[in-house]
Amino acid sequence: MKEQFRALIIDRDDEKKQSAQVAAVSSDQLPDGDVTVEVAASTLNYKDALAITGASPVVRSFPMVPGIDLAGTVVESSNADFAPGDRVVLNGWGVGEKHWGGLAEYARLDGNWLIPLESAFTFEQAMGIGTAGYTAMLCVMALERHGVAPDSGEVLVTGAAGGVGSIAVALLSGLGYRVAAVTGRHEEADYLTGLGAARVLPRTDFTEPGRPLAKEQWAGAVDVVGGQVLANVCAGVKYRGTVAACGLAGGMDFPATVAPFILRGVTLAGVDSVMCPVDERREAWRRLARDLDPAVLEPVTTTATLDDCARLADEMIAGRVRGRIVVPLG
Numbered sequence: 001m002k003e004q005f006r007a008l009i010i011d012r013d014d015e016k017k018q019s020a021q022v023a024a025v026s027s028d029q030l031p032d033g034d035v036t037v038e039v040a041a042s043t044l045n046y047k048d049a050l051a052i053t054g055a056s057p058v059v060r061s062f063p064m065v066p067g068i069d070l071a072g073t074v075v076e077s078s079n080a081d082f083a084p085g086d087r088v089v090l091n092g093w094g095v096g097e098k099h100w101g102g103l104a105e106y107a108r109l110d111g112n113w114l115i116p117l118e119s120a121f122t123f124e125q126a127m128g129i130g131t132a133g134y135t136a137m138l139c140v141m142a143l144e145r146h147g148v149a150p151d152s153g154e155v156l157v158t159g160a161a162g163g164v165g166s167i168a169v170a171l172l173s174g175l176g177y178r179v180a181a182v183t184g185r186h187e188e189a190d191y192l193t194g195l196g197a198a199r200v201l202p203r204t205d206f207t208e209p210g211r212p213l214a215k216e217q218w219a220g221a222v223d224v225v226g227g228q229v230l231a232n233v234c235a236g237v238k239y240r241g242t243v244a245a246c247g248l249a250g251g252m253d254f255p256a257t258v259a260p261f262i263l264r265g266v267t268l269a270g271v272d273s274v275m276c277p278v279d280e281r282r283e284a285w286r287r288l289a290r291d292l293d294p295a296v297l298e299p300v301t302t303t304a305t306l307d308d309c310a311r312l313a314d315e316m317i318a319g320r321v322r323g324r325i326v327v328p329l330g
């Protein structure tokens with residue numbers, strides 16, 4: 001590996017003012033870990049933008065290299081499961097928050113956090129999928145685990161034009177489900193039907209306080225929004241249906257009643273990608289390789305350099321970024 005390499009470094013001054021810039025780092029500055037990866041690509045997630053801008057206290061220690069996702073090649077390993085030359089992917093585990101992350105040419109990590117990258121994907125495709133796509137797959141697996149099948153009826157995806165939502169639409173429709181996609185951006189309707197949505201519903205159908213139990217419509221749902229939207233989704237789920245809840249794009253609260261759970265046997269299945277056990281991660285990536293055509297992401301994926309990341313993080317926080325941003329580092 002190179003003695004000196006480039007990394008995006010977030011640091012704080014004496015007045016606790018945060019800044020992020022690309023700097024040269026030497027290999028002995030890397031944190032402890034039993035596997036060193038030459039990072040081929042990373043990606044800029046909303047959480048990375050929060051870390052880089054300091055808009056939310058994502059970073060737990062300074063200096064920090066952000067980047068919650070990375071894909072690359074093992075260059076050094078004392079972990080029995082990985083050898084130099086292995087292609088790997090990493091999502092979450094607090095990397096980019098508590099442990100130096102993927103927005104650097106090299107990362108040193110706990111090998112238990114890594115999983116082999118499926119041969120179906122290039123490094124850049126894996127980062128086009130990133131935490132968003134892997135979380136979408138975890139949601140689909142949660143629906144399946146609770147018995148929601150293509151013949152159970154229509155499934156709903158909220159926040160459908162976002163990262164998690166759009167991949168959930170593509171996955172579910174590819175698996176044969178009839179998908180209703182909820183979006184606040186009517187101009188994305190063609191994009192969503194292109195991904196396989198059978199119909200597109202306006203977000204406003206779900207934003208007003210509703211009855212504890214509404215008409216039974218959805219066999220299952222993937223919700224990235226939370227708040228009133230999640231409450232209304234639960235109220236409209238069919239007997240013994242399941243909602244996979246993974247996000248809070250519309251709020252942290254949950255102004256619901258227990259009626260759907262105790263009268264219709266509805267399951268609210270929580271989905272967390274960060275600390276998800278490794279077997280489930282491996283299964284999610286195997287399923288992504290089988291069930292997701294990476295070509296569906298091409299129209300919404302742009303590439304950026306390490307030097308672009310600080311500016312793009314500001315744009316992302318301001319809501320001016322559409323789709324996925326991949327950061328090639330090789």
Ligand code: NDP
Nearest residue numbers: 159160161162163164183184224246247248249250272273
């Ligand atoms: P994006 O920003 O790409 O998408 C979120 C979507 O939610 C938007 O595109 C929009 O969809 C919708 N939305 C945004 N604001 C509101 C609002 N105020 N009310 C209703 N809908 C809204 O984010 P991601 O897809 O990457 O992530 C979605 C959520 O999932 C986030 O809250 C994120 O923190 C969470 N997440 C959780 C993970 C976990 O491990 N549990 C992992 C990854 C993400 P549209 O334009 O179609 O209306």
